[in-house]
Structure formats: C-alpha cells, structure tokens
Amino acid sequence: MLACELRSAGVSVLVLERRARPDQAIKAGSMGPLAAEAMYGLGLAAELGAAEEAATARDLALTGKAGGPREHFGGIFLDPSLASDPDRRRVRIDQPELEALLARHADRLGVEVRREHEVVGLSQDEQGVSVRVAAPGGPLQVRCAYLAGCDGHRSTVRELAGFDFVGSPAGLTGRDGVVRLAESERAKLTPGFHHTERGVFVFAGFGAQRVAAVEFDSPPDDPYAPLTLPDLQAAVRRVSGTDVVIDELVSGFVYTDEARQVTSYRAGRVLLAGDAAHIYAPFGGQGLNVGLVDAANLGWKLAAQVQGWAPEGLLDTYTVERHPVGAVLLHNTRAQAALMRPDPQSRALRELFAGLVGLEPVTRLIVDMKTGQSVRYDLGEAHPLVGTLCPDLPLGGAGGRLRERLGGQGLLLDLAGRAEVHAAAAGWSARVGTVSAKAGIDGVDALLLRPDGCVAWVLPAGAVFGEKELTSALAAWFGEGRTG
Numbered sequence: 001m002l003a004c005e006l007r008s009a010g011v012s013v014l015v016l017e018r019r020a021r022p023d024q025a026i027k028a029g030s031m032g033p034l035a036a037e038a039m040y041g042l043g044l045a046a047e048l049g050a051a052e053e054a055a056t057a058r059d060l061a062l063t064g065k066a067g068g069p070r071e072h073f074g075g076i077f078l079d080p081s082l083a084s085d086p087d088r089r090r091v092r093i094d095q096p097e098l099e100a101l102l103a104r105h106a107d108r109l110g111v112e113v114r115r116e117h118e119v120v121g122l123s124q125d126e127q128g129v130s131v132r133v134a135a136p137g138g139p140l141q142v143r144c145a146y147l148a149g150c151d152g153h154r155s156t157v158r159e160l161a162g163f164d165f166v167g168s169p170a171g172l173t174g175r176d177g178v179v180r181l182a183e184s185e186r187a188k189l190t191p192g193f194h195h196t197e198r199g200v201f202v203f204a205g206f207g208a209q210r211v212a213a214v215e216f217d218s219p220p221d222d223p224y225a226p227l228t229l230p231d232l233q234a235a236v237r238r239v240s241g242t243d244v245v246i247d248e249l250v251s252g253f254v255y256t257d258e259a260r261q262v263t264s265y266r267a268g269r270v271l272l273a274g275d276a277a278h279i280y281a282p283f284g285g286q287g288l289n290v291g292l293v294d295a296a297n298l299g300w301k302l303a304a305q306v307q308g309w310a311p312e313g314l315l316d317t318y319t320v321e322r323h324p325v326g327a328v329l330l331h332n333t334r335a336q337a338a339l340m341r342p343d344p345q346s347r348a349l350r351e352l353f354a355g356l357v358g359l360e361p362v363t364r365l366i367v368d369m370k371t372g373q374s375v376r377y378d379l380g381e382a383h384p385l386v387g388t389l390c391p392d393l394p395l396g397g398a399g400g401r402l403r404e405r406l407g408g409q410g411l412l413l414d415l416a417g418r419a420e421v422h423a424a425a426a427g428w429s430a431r432v433g434t435v436s437a438k439a440g441i442d443g444v445d446a447l448l449l450r451p452d453g454c455v456a457w458v459l460p461a462g463a464v465f466g467e468k469e470l471t472s473a474l475a476a477w478f479g480e481g482r483t484g
C-alpha cells in the first residue's frame with residue numbers, strides 16, 4: 001500500500017520482501033471502511049468491489065448465507081447501522097486476496113518488488129539509509145533516501161533502528177486456524193462466538209472453515225512457534241468442551257494480547273507503518289483499517305519530503321496524527337480481552353457491558369471507534385470537520401466519486417459556486433485540484449482535502465470567505481504556492 005502511494009506520487013520505490021511467495025494464510029477476512037476509502041484514492045474501488053462480490057458469492061455457496069462481516073466488541077455483537085455514517089462499512093475480503101490486489105496494482109505502477117530479500121541490518125546518516133539484505137545470490141547492500149519498515153509485528157527494522165516500543169505484556173493464548181472437519185465433527189461445534197467456562201471459542205469463518213480458541217490462563221511458551229494441529233485441536237476441545245477431531249490444519253496462527261506501540265513512528269530517515277508500529281490482540285478485525293491508513297497518511301508526506309517540496313515539519317505530522325489512532329487500537333483490544341475472560345467478575349462485567357451496548361449512543365461510540373469514523377487529527381482548528389477523514393461521496397453529475405478525484409493530490413471542493421475560492425488556490429494548482437461539485441455536505445460551501453482525504457479547511461455555508469485562512473492551510477500542507 002505504501003509502495004503504491006509513493007509510486008503514484010512519482011517516487012521510485014524498492015520493496016524488499018523476505019518471503020518467496022505471498023502468504024496464503026487467512027488472517028483478516030474483512031477490513032474497515034477507512035482502509036477501503038484509502039484504496040479508492042488509489043483508483044482501486046472497482047477491483048475491491050469485484051473482490052468483495054466474489055468473496056460474498058463464495059460464502060453463499062459454502063454456507064448458504066451471505067451475511068457479510070459483522071461488527072463485535074469482545075464477542076458482544078453490535079448493530080453497524082447505528083454508526084454515525086452506516087454507509088462507511090466494513091468490506092468483506094480475505095487478506096491473501098487483498099495482498100494480491102495491491103501487488104497487482106504495485107506491478108502496474110512499476111514498483112520493483114524483490115522477493116527472498118530479507119533486511120538484516122541498517123545504518124543511517126544525514127543523507128540516507130544503508131540497508132543490509134540477505135538474498136539468494138548472497139548478501140547485498142541497498143542505499144535509499146528513506147526506509148519504511150512495513151515488516152509486521154516482529155519488525156526487524158523497528159529493532160535495528162532502535163525504536164522505543166512500549167506497552168503491556170502478553171497474558172492470554174489465542175489459536176486461530178483454517179481447518180478441514182468431517183461432517184460428523186462439524187456437527188459437534190455450534191457456529192458462532194461463544195464465551196465458555198474455559199475461555200472463548202469461535203466456529204465461523206467467511207467461506208473457509210475456521211476455528212479459534214482463546215485461553216486466558218497464560219501466554220504461549222513460545223509466541224512465535226507455528227500453530228500445530230494437535231495444539232489447536234486440544235485448545236478447541238478444552239474451550240468448547242467437545243471431543244472434536246480436526247482432520248487437517250490448512251493454515252493458522254498463535255497470538256497473544258501483548259500490546260505495544262512505538263513512541264515515535266519516525267527515527268531519522270527510518271519510518272514504521274502497520275503492525276511494525278503497533279501490536280495488539282487481533283480482536284474485532286481492526287489491524288488493516290489502521291495499518292493501511294498509516295500508509296495512506298505517510299505516503300504523500302514522504303513523497304513530498306523526497307521531492308523536496310514538503311513544508312517544514314510535514315513528515316513529523318505522521319507520528320502526531322497516527323500515534324493516537326494506534327493508541328486507541330491498543331486500548332480497545334485490551335478492553336476486549338478483559339471482557340472476554342471467563343472468571344465470574346469478567347462475566348459480570350460482560351453482562352453489564354452487553355446491556356449498555358443496547359443503548360444507541362453507546363453502540364454508535366463503539367462502532368465509530370472500531371471503524372475509525374471517530375478519527376479526528378488535531379489540526380488545531382475549531383470546525384468539527386477539520387481533521388476528519390472525508391467519506392467517499394458521490395460528487396454529482398459526471399463528477400464521479402470524491403476519493404477517486406483525489407488521485408494522490410490535494411482537492412479543493414467548491415460545493416456552492418464560490419468563485420473566490422478557486423482564485424485563491426490558483427497558485428497551488430500543481431498539487432491541488434479544484435472541483436465544483438454538487439455533493440451535499442450539510443452546512444459547508446467549500447472544503448480543502450489533503451491527498452489522504454483529511455479535511456484541512458472548511459468554508460461554512462454562507463460564511464464570508466477568509467482568503468488568508470485558505471492560503472495558510474494550503475501553504476501548511478502543500479508548501480508555498482506559485483505567485484503571479
């Protein structure tokens with residue numbers, strides 16, 4: 001995702017990937033709306049829509065149901081229609097398909113991807129970063145202006161660059177696997193999410209047969225040991241209280257609730273995004289929504305830095321904006337772990353919480369948090385839309401949709417024929433497009449959006465236009481404009 005963002009902005013990118021082939025293990029079965037909207041900004045709306053349609057058709061064929069992904073908090077199900085904007089919904093896609101879709105796009109854009117290339121060392125100086133790589137043809141060295149560690153929860157880059165990584169230790173063991181079960185064994189397991197005397201047990205899965213067991217007595221002896229069939233079967237038996245026999249483990253994971261985050265997402269010329277920057281228990285399917293939006297936030301800023309037009313401090317706004325979002329993720333997955341424990345106190349808390357979730361404002365608060373709708377970067381502006389990520393609105397007429405119109409640039413959206421707005425932004429036309437549209441945003445005449453869809457300036461309906469406010473916002477995000 002980050003490689004696509006950078007390449008779209010005209011920056012040359014090299015991806016080093018240690019795996020020989022893409023990972024086919026299903027982790028995420030869906031992703032939240034902000035990640036999807038970020039992908040629409042790359043022009044991937046149609047492909048993502050087709051992938052979702054195919055996945056939904058497969059689910060229907062396998063299960064007879066096309067329910068689509070559901071929203072839950074520690075196993076307490078939530079009504080997503082109560083979100084502030086229910087149209088901003090979770091998208092059903094298995095992670096291997098999502099990775100393949102992004103890989104195809106990277107390829108189209110001309111991103112160079114070298115597989116079986118593992119980062120094993122790095123050093124940085126004032127001009128760039130030297131990266132040591134273990135490759136099939138022997139060790140090699142790569143020199144780059146910036147290095148972005150998108151290398152997951154055990155990030156080598158995070159460790160090599162000496163990032164502070166702080167948080168709470170593991171207390172539970174989760175095992176999650178795509179399996180094959182005989183018909184007779186399948187009948188022993190009730191589909192759904194179950195809190196039992198011994199922990200949490202899930203038998204579900206979109207499409208694939210997927211079983212998971214979470215036990216709260218201790219973390220795994222070795223959190224990085226691969227999941228084995230005997231271990232998964234024993235855990236599922238303990239938690240479900242059945243003698244189920246699993247025929248085959250297709251793929252799976254052991255995980256814990258260790259929750260840590262780097263204190264800064266940047267150390268000089270090295271940056272982190274996704275799970276490399278924040279680890280947590282994968283409860284409630286939020287990792288992609290946060291990780292892909294990290295990439296969308298970083299991409300255009302890093303491109304501006306590399307191309308030399310970034311305003312002072314732009315790259316540091318990446319940590320300022322994304323660290324609080326990662327902190328909310330850690331916080332809510334810890335809360336979910338507490339709600340899932342089988343002890344009497346936690347059971348009582350869960351019942352109380354389930355009652356609260358029956359109240360509409362409580363559901364809205366939690367769904368907005370989980371889907372990212374409550375994300376608002378602190379841009380120091382009073383207008384409630386400034387700092388929020390704009391939804392993918394239809395622009396009316398032949399205007400298409402908002403996110404595709406962004407296309408890696410800023411966008412000044414004139415919703416009320418305010419000609420003075422266009423004139424004021426003319427000096428930034430190389431980096432900021434201007435569109436007159438009919439999209440209805442209550443109480444707004446014009447908006448300035450950054451390339452990641454973040455609202456940077458608003459002209460309220462009927463308000464007197466303050467040119468200086470708009471040009472200050474343009475200069476803050478896009479550098480000095482052309483004059484004359």
Ligand SMILES: Cc1cc2nc3c(=O)[nH]c(=O)nc-3n(C[C@H](O)[C@H](O)[C@H](O)COP(=O)(O)OP(=O)(O)OC[C@H]3O[C@@H](n4cnc5c(N)ncnc54)[C@H](O)[C@@H]3O)c2cc1C
Pocket residue numbers: 016017018019026027028029030031032095117118119120150151152153155156157176253255273274275276282284285286287288289291
């Ligand atoms: C069981 C499970 C279920 C989940 N369900 C969901 C869900 O429903 N929804 C959701 O949004 N999220 C879910 N997640 C979380 C989601 O899978 C992660 O947030 C996501 O994979 C993180 O992406 P990433 O690119 O940051 O890291 P990764 O996906 O881990 O990718 C890192 C890449 O870096 C490569 N790499 C690592 N080290 C090196 C090195 N030294 N040199 C070169 N390459 C290297 C790896 O091979 C890998 O390809 C789930 C996770 C798990 C474990």
